[in-house]
Amino acid sequence: MDKLLVHGGAPLKGAINISGSKNASLPILAATILTGEDCLISRVPDVSDTNYMVQILSALGADVERYSGTVRISCADVAEEAPYDLVRRMRASICVMGPLLARKRRAVVSLPGGCIIGDRPVDLHLRGLEALGAKVEFEGGNMILTAPDGLRGAEIDLRGTHGPTVLGTDNVMMAATLAEGVTVIESAAAEPEVVDLANFLNAMGAKITGAGTTRIEIEGVSELHGVRHTVIPDRIEAGTFMAAAALAGEGVTLRRVCQEHLKAITAALVRAGHRIEFNPAGDTCSVHRGDEPKGCDLTTAPYPGYPTDMQAQMTALLATTPGISVIKDTIFPQRFMHCAELKRMGADITVDNGTAVVRGVAGLSAAPVMASDLRASAALVLAALTAKGTTAINRLYHIDRGYEHIDEKLLMLGANLERVKA
Numbered sequence: 176m177d178k179l180l181v182h183g184g185a186p187l188k189g190a191i192n193i194s195g196s197k198n199a200s201l202p203i204l205a206a207t208i209l210t211g212e213d214c215l216i217s218r219v220p221d222v223s224d225t226n227y228m229v230q231i232l233s234a235l236g237a238d239v240e241r242y243s244g245t246v247r248i249s250c251a252d253v254a255e256e257a258p259y260d261l262v263r264r265m266r267a268s269i270c271v272m273g274p275l276l277a278r279k280r281r282a283v284v285s286l287p288g289g290c291i292i293g294d295r296p297v298d299l300h301l302r303g304l305e306a307l308g309a310k311v312e313f314e315g316g317n318m319i320l321t322a323p324d325g326l327r328g329a330e331i332d333l334r335g336t337h338g339p340t341v342l343g344t345d346n347v348m349m350a351a352t353l354a355e356g357v358t359v360i361e362s363a364a365a366e367p368e369v370v371d372l373a374n375f376l377n378a379m380g381a382k383i384t385g386a387g388t389t390r391i392e393i394e395g396v397s398e399l400h401g402v403r404h405t406v407i408p409d410r411i412e413a414g415t416f417m418a419a420a421a422l423a424g425e426g427v428t429l430r431r432v433c434q435e436h437l438k439a440i441t442a443a444l445v446r447a448g449h450r451i452e453f454n455p456a457g458d459t460c461s462v463h464r465g466d467e468p469k470g471c472d473l474t475t476a477p478y479p480g481y482p483t484d485m486q487a488q489m490t491a492l493l494a495t496t497p498g499i500s501v502i503k504d505t506i507f508p509q510r511f512m513h514c515a516e517l518k519r520m521g522a523d524i525t526v527d528n529g530t531a532v533v534r535g536v537a538g539l540s541a542a543p544v545m546a547s548d549l550r551a552s553a554a555l556v557l558a559a560l561t562a563k564g565t566t567a568i569n570r571l572y573h574i575d576r577g578y579e580h581i582d583e584k585l586l587m588l589g590a591n592l593e594r595v596k597a
């Protein structure tokens with residue numbers, strides 16, 4: 176098990192490339208189940224979550240080759256049952272359910288277990304697939320979905336207590352591509368990753384309109400074909416490096432970003448007193464730490480609101496920003512595990528009922544800390560960049576789930592850190 180030693184105090188300077196999006200890649204990889212033809216997907220980040228998805232597809236019988244960011248997948252024939260041992264490692268495995276059901280008319284996927292960022296039910300996924308005509312049964316920890324006569328289009332409202340569901344929208348959208356008739360998803364998730372999946376499916380021959388809005392319409396087709404696709408830039412990786420640059424930077428440039436997808440994150444950093452500039456094409460941005468950073472309030476919301484996946488990193492930045500910041504996570508109200516670890520480094524944070532009140536302190540000091548989930552780990556790395564002394568971040572496998580070579584990218588920007596065996 177690796178840990179990261181971060182020797183705080185080295186300023187970040189220079190330029191790096193942002194990788195392809197993890198959260199767009201995962202459902203896109205799963206969507207290849209919908210066709211027997213070859214799919215070629217580029218800019219798939221080399222992170223353990225995409226590796227798990229590739230392993231699940233291989234275990235289902237797909238023929239998969241992977242060369243530096245490009246994955247070729249052929250699902251000429253696939254089994255219906257996703258193996259528990261692989262599925263249990265990653266919640267996003269659940270997005271093989273819609274494609275398996277559509278292609279094989281039967282899908283067996285184990286129920287995802289607990290998750291550190293909060294209770295993450297799958298009721299909305301199942302509600303959507305049931306509306307398309309699937310019968311849902313539970314047995315031995317598995318969800319067994321069957322639709323022996325095929326799926327039928329339907330009108331479905333996917334709104335839950337905490338708003339729309341991203342992977343739920345993906346699952347229903349994928350299943351509906353091969354259903355008979357028209358499906359309308361109301362209260363759909365509008366995240367750029369959903370749009371990327373819809374573009375991938377349309378390139379395969381699907382008929383989807385409205386992706387990127389809260390109403391998606393899918394006209395079922397009888398079959399889909401192979402396709403080439405390039406995954407969109409990872410807006411959360413970009414945002415994480417933007418926050419790192421605001422915290423510890425002396426002029427950092429990020430290439431291969433998408434300005435449109437970064438509006439809420441940019442606005443938050445500007446409110447906190449930092450300067451962000453994009454080139455006219457909107458694919459490169461430079462981040463300059465402000466001379467007078469100031470605390471700001473944040474509330475997470477579905478896209479185009481401020482993303483929950485950038486809540487922890489911004490909390491780390493605001494921990495040493497003068498003033499009081501109030502941070503509310505409406506999507507995952509329990510997603511504040513990083514705060515206890517930041518407090519061990521000297522941060523002044525009170526968490527209550529889905530809200531963190533952060534009183535900016537002059538500086539943090541190093542301590543051994545424990546990564547609890549992907550974005551919490553990123554927050555600890557950020558905090559360590561300016562903390563006094565050497566911070567040891569344990570359980571680094573969490574960060575390797577979703578950040579491609581984060582230690583190497585930070586080294587290229589001048590950070591002083593090393594990955595060691597724990």
Ligand code: EPU
Binds near residue numbers: 294296343507
């Ligand atoms: N929810 C339900 N019922 C469901 C599904 C979701 O109540 O059937 C609730 C969740 O508990 C949560 C809210 O709805 O309160 C939103 O969850 P959502 O379903 O949108 O989450 P997800 O699709 O499982 C994706 C990302 C997460 C990201 C969330 C929210 C992927 C692979 N995962 O998860 O990313 O936090 O959307 O934007 O796309 C991460 O990358 O670190 C990460 C956790």
